[in-house]
Amino acid sequence: MAKLLLGCIADDFTGATDLANNLVRAGMRVVQAIGVPATPLDAEVDAVVVALKSRTIAPAEAIAQSLEALRWLQAQGAQQIYFKYCSTFDSTPQGNIGPVTEALMEALKCGFTIATPAFPDNKRTVFKGYLFAGEVLLNESGMQNHPLTPMTDPNLVRVLQAQCTRKVGLIDHAVVARGAAAVTERIEQLQGEGVSIAIVDAVSNDDLLRLGPALAKMPLVTAGSGVAIGLPANFGLAPSSQASALPTAGGLRAVVSGSCSLATNRQVLDFIQRGGAALAVDPLRIAAGVDVAAEALAWAAPLVQKQPVLVYSTAEAGAVKSVQGKLGVEEAGAMVERTIAAIARGLVERGVRQLVVAGGETSGACVQALGIAQMQIGPQIDPGVPWCHARTDVEGLPVHIALKSGNFGGDDFFTKAFTVLG
Numbered sequence: 157m158a159k160l161l162l163g164c165i166a167d168d169f170t171g172a173t174d175l176a177n178n179l180v181r182a183g184m185r186v187v188q189a190i191g192v193p194a195t196p197l198d199a200e201v202d203a204v205v206v207a208l209k210s211r212t213i214a215p216a217e218a219i220a221q222s223l224e225a226l227r228w229l230q231a232q233g234a235q236q237i238y239f240k241y242c243s244t245f246d247s248t249p250q251g252n253i254g255p256v257t258e259a260l261m262e263a264l265k266c267g268f269t270i271a272t273p274a275f276p277d278n279k280r281t282v283f284k285g286y287l288f289a290g291e292v293l294l295n296e297s298g299m300q301n302h303p304l305t306p307m308t309d310p311n312l313v314r315v316l317q318a319q320c321t322r323k324v325g326l327i328d329h330a331v332v333a334r335g336a337a338a339v340t341e342r343i344e345q346l347q348g349e350g351v352s353i354a355i356v357d358a359v360s361n362d363d364l365l366r367l368g369p370a371l372a373k374m375p376l377v378t379a380g381s382g383v384a385i386g387l388p389a390n391f392g393l394a395p396s397s398q399a400s401a402l403p404t405a406g407g408l409r410a411v412v413s414g415s416c417s418l419a420t421n422r423q424v425l426d427f428i429q430r431g432g433a434a435l436a437v438d439p440l441r442i443a444a445g446v447d448v449a450a451e452a453l454a455w456a457a458p459l460v461q462k463q464p465v466l467v468y469s470t471a472e473a474g475a476v477k478s479v480q481g482k483l484g485v486e487e488a489g490a491m492v493e494r495t496i497a498a499i500a501r502g503l504v505e506r507g508v509r510q511l512v513v514a515g516g517e518t519s520g521a522c523v524q525a526l527g528i529a530q531m532q533i534g535p536q537i538d539p540g541v542p543w544c545h546a547r548t549d550v551e552g553l554p555v556h557i558a559l560k561s562g563n564f565g566g567d568d569f570f571t572k573a574f575t576v577l578g
């Protein structure tokens with residue numbers, strides 16, 4: 157068995173495919189495992205991304221799951237570990253970015269690591285330690301109102317320090333601009349000052365590519381997906397179309413969406429305005445006991461033979477709040493996720509082999525409903541979202557599947573996705 161070059165631990169499912177996508181584009185062959193695999197790796201790949209759902213669970217549980225993933229990756233011979241979190245640094249005041257980072261450092265006897273969510277391809281940039289989402293600071297981007305991980309402070313040194321016992325410092329843009337040797341020098345200086353984790357500025361892919369060589373000997377790297385573009389070169393790998401080759405796609409095409417982000421709302425509207433076949437799922441009818449999944453599948457069955465179909469619960473903030481007010485936030489979420497996941501499975505049972513899923517939680521529910529354990533990463537649709545290929549437990553059938561983070565993708569994403577597969 158070939159040795160794994162890079163072993164990755166991601167704190168959610170769509171974030172894991174985002175990271176895998178950047179590694180593939182930089183030349184690595186990558187699989188994504190859903191949870192920590194029970195058996196040794198049996199694929200010829202350069203990197204494995206273990207997808208956890210550890211972003212908002214209790215810190216002790218996030219640490220336990222991350223260390224279990226670390227042990228599995230080490231058993232496969234991983235030469236370097238990458239802890240992937242969100243490009244908007246989603247965390248609660250307690251973590252889990254800080255606690256998991258420190259636990260991994262401890263386990264790896266790693267004296268120094270970096271932390272940067274910068275992902276310029278998706279307009280996440282870090283300057284002087286401050287995180288920008290698009291044109292505005294993180295705390296003005298809408299993230300200050302996130303229901304689970306409200307981000308009210310854009311200063312990442314402060315945010316991470318509040319979650320860590322180790323000292324957190326900054327490698328600022330003036331250093332990164334001077335290249336890898338300057339970064340290495342700054343790391344030595346910071347270590348002399350007792351700092352063991354540094355937020356790193358990056359406002360462009362060039363910054364991330366300059367940073368890459370300085371990370372070659374670090375046992376642990378922690379970041380969003382952006383830093384990944386600079387790592388494969390450290391292992392002598394270069395971008396190649398081979399790394400993203402997937403089996404030829406066939407079968408019927410569908411989109412299921414449980415994401416209520418602004419981007420997904422625009423994508424649903426765009427699909428409908430182009431004349432796409434679309435059906436809205438009403439959470440209140442699910443709550444009233446109607447078999448909404450069966451209805452949706454009956455609607456989709458004839459249409460999907462001729463064209464891609466979209467089944468969505470996507471709604472604007474006001475409508476979501478009203479449903480949550482009636483059903484409760486968690487209950488509404490869980491009910492809609494179960495329904496969308498049942499529809500995804502039903503669609504695959506009816507011949508869909510190219511499936512787009514929108515929303516992080518929704519993706520988790522769909523991947524689990526389809527019994528997917530491992531995904532091979534293919535070509536990018538839009539930054540952060542690749543097509544993947546996976547075996548399901550629906551008669552062992554394979555599907556091409558794309559898991560879209562709520563905020564990612566252009567307005568035409570649901571149309572463009574299928575043109576990428578050809």
Ligand SMILES: Nc1ncnc2c1ncn2[C@@H]1O[C@H](COP(=O)(O)OP(=O)(O)OP(=O)(O)O)[C@@H](O)[C@H]1O
Nearest residue numbers: 415416417469471489492493515516517518561562
């Ligand atoms: N119409 C609706 N009313 C209430 N809740 C909904 C509705 N539609 C979807 N939901 C729930 O909202 C949540 C959406 O979360 P999900 O993670 O899937 O999307 P997202 O937050 O846009 O994506 P990401 O986490 O990738 O940013 C899910 O729990 C889903 O079931």
Ligand SMILES: O=C(O)[C@@H](O)C(=O)CO
Nearest residue numbers: 170171174242243380561
């Ligand atoms: O980094 C991001 O923004 C995404 O990969 C993500 O983690 C969404 O949940």
